[in-house]
Amino acid sequence: MKNMLRQHLVDRLGDNTDKIDEVISHFKILRKKRNEMLLNQGEICKNVYFVARGCLQVFVYDAESNETTRDIVVENNWCSELISFGNQTPSNENIRTVEISELYYIDRQGFQKMMENVPQFRNVYQQILEYSYANSVYRINTFVALSSLERIKWLMDNRPGLMSRLSGKLIASYLGISQETFSRLKGKL
Amino acid sequence: MKNMLRQHLVDRLGDNTDKIDEVISHFKILRKKRNEMLLNQGEICKNVYFVARGCLQVFVYDAESNETTRDIVVENNWCSELISFGNQTPSNENIRTVEISELYYIDRQGFQKMMENVPQFRNVYQQILEYSYANSVYRINTFVALSSLERIKWLMDNRPGLMSRLSGKLIASYLGISQETFSRLKGKL
DNA sequence: ATATTGCCTTGACATTTGTCACGATTTCAG
DNA sequence: CTGAAATCGTGACAAATGTCAAGGCAATAT
Numbered sequence: 001m002k003n004m005l006r007q008h009l010v011d012r013l014g015d016n017t018d019k020i021d022e023v024i025s026h027f028k029i030l031r032k033k034r035n036e037m038l039l040n041q042g043e044i045c046k047n048v049y050f051v052a053r054g055c056l057q058v059f060v061y062d063a064e065s066n067e068t069t070r071d072i073v074v075e076n077n078w079c080s081e082l083i084s085f086g087n088q089t090p091s092n093e094n095i096r097t098v099e100i101s102e103l104y105y106i107d108r109q110g111f112q113k114m115m116e117n118v119p120q121f122r123n124v125y126q127q128i129l130e131y132s133y134a135n136s137v138y139r140i141n142t143f144v145a146l147s148s149l150e151r152i153k154w155l156m157d158n159r160p161g162l163m164s165r166l167s168g169k170l171i172a173s174y175l176g177i178s179q180e181t182f183s184r185l186k187g188k189l
Numbered sequence: 190m191k192n193m194l195r196q197h198l199v200d201r202l203g204d205n206t207d208k209i210d211e212v213i214s215h216f217k218i219l220r221k222k223r224n225e226m227l228l229n230q231g232e233i234c235k236n237v238y239f240v241a242r243g244c245l246q247v248f249v250y251d252a253e254s255n256e257t258t259r260d261i262v263v264e265n266n267w268c269s270e271l272i273s274f275g276n277q278t279p280s281n282e283n284i285r286t287v288e289i290s291e292l293y294y295i296d297r298q299g300f301q302k303m304m305e306n307v308p309q310f311r312n313v314y315q316q317i318l319e320y321s322y323a324n325s326v327y328r329i330n331t332f333v334a335l336s337s338l339e340r341i342k343w344l345m346d347n348r349p350g351l352m353s354r355l356s357g358k359l360i361a362s363y364l365g366i367s368q369e370t371f372s373r374l375k376g377k378l
Numbered sequence: 379a380t381a382t383t384g385c386c387t388t389g390a391c392a393t394t395t396g397t398c399a400c401g402a403t404t405t406c407a408g
Numbered sequence: 409c410t411g412a413a414a415t416c417g418t419g420a421c422a423a424a425t426g427t428c429a430a431g432g433c434a435a436t437a438t
Binding site for chain 3: 357372
């Protein structure tokens with residue numbers, strides 16, 4: 001399955017076998033079951049993860065310790081708490097698996113070495129950042145502008161497959177509504 | 190007032206007069222009154238703006254053409270629609286002044302030249318991106334996790350001065366609530 | 379200076395959403 | 409395979425928020 005990562009990098013760094021091998025050599029594999037924590041808030045985020053298989057949830061707790069989900073990351077995507085990772089400050093967010101997952105991760109030391117030694121890797125980081133940012137902007141505009149029902153439609157259009165793949169509870173926490181409201185509104189489509 | 194920009198760059202690029210002068214030479218000044226558009230959705234975003242004085246609003250229209258504000262940018266900060274600017278794709282967002290403003294802007298050609306010629310300028314871009322991203326993440330978590338009243342408190346804590354400086358209408362559209370609810374909840378503090 | 383425009387607040391009411399409760403079904407672990 | 413736990417849909421009611429309307433005040437332009 002490390003081919004997933006290789007292909008992902010080839011698509012972005014170009015087909016330069018030496019460089020690709022050097023980059024890949026810094027990644028280690030991690031296999032996880034469902035509901036295993038990768039990061040707890042307050043900890044410093046040590047790794048950047050590439051999801052080869054499975055699904056991760058990035059979330060925070062509100063005052064009543066309900067979970068609210070900022071991001072859902074599926075295979076062939078990157079996941080980290082970049083702010084904590086970049087500044088080595090405590091994370092405000094939690095990350096955990098919601099499915100059996102196969103991950104490849106790079107730690108900060110390896111990451112920095114790559115940033116210095118492989119100019120194209122800087123571009124990969126910049127792309128991760130730009131992609132994450134674009135995602136966030138979409139999500140904010142979705143939240144501020146749309147009603148609950150419209151958000152559900154938005155999810156179906158923009159992240160097809162997610163609704164049938166994940167629990168209603170998780171989807172609802174991603175949309176910022178209660179499970180019950182989600183269940184009811186779904187029926188109206 | 191170009192000193193604002195110079196100081197901002199010195200703080201980030203280091204005190205290298207030659208480089209700073211080269212970078213600054215690519216910026217032009219722009220003075221705007223209140224309520225002037227800098228970018229309309231559908232257009233390609235041509236510039237990155239540095240706000241030396243005044244205040245900008247980044248917003249979208251919902252289905253009923255109400256404005257919903259994704260970001261409010263005050264002096265000593267950068268503003269652009271980075272996704273449109275970076276990919277030269279049509280913008281989903283609008284930008285306009287909400288106060289008399291003094292801006293310095295760099296166009297895409299100048300920006301790219303700086304990215305190639307001045308390595309530290311890449312770092313500035315990366316910092317803008319990281320900062321914008323961190324901002325967005327905060328905002329999403331605020332939105333998903335907090336009630337309207339809590340969002341108002343969040344705004345007072347995290348962006349002090351904004352509430353007294355701007356109209357309730359604008360603040361409400363930034364918080365994703367109606368003017369009336371904003372007015373009522375404010376009273377309960 | 380004055381007219382105009384926009385802004386803020388408040389009331390009344392409609393709508394949306396949340397909360398609690400319950401039973402039916404599905405999923406999961408031992 | 410089987411019991412325990414989680415999930416899902418639904419009803420009843422409470423709470424939060426939006427919408428419409430109106431009046432007073434402040435800012436702005438001519």
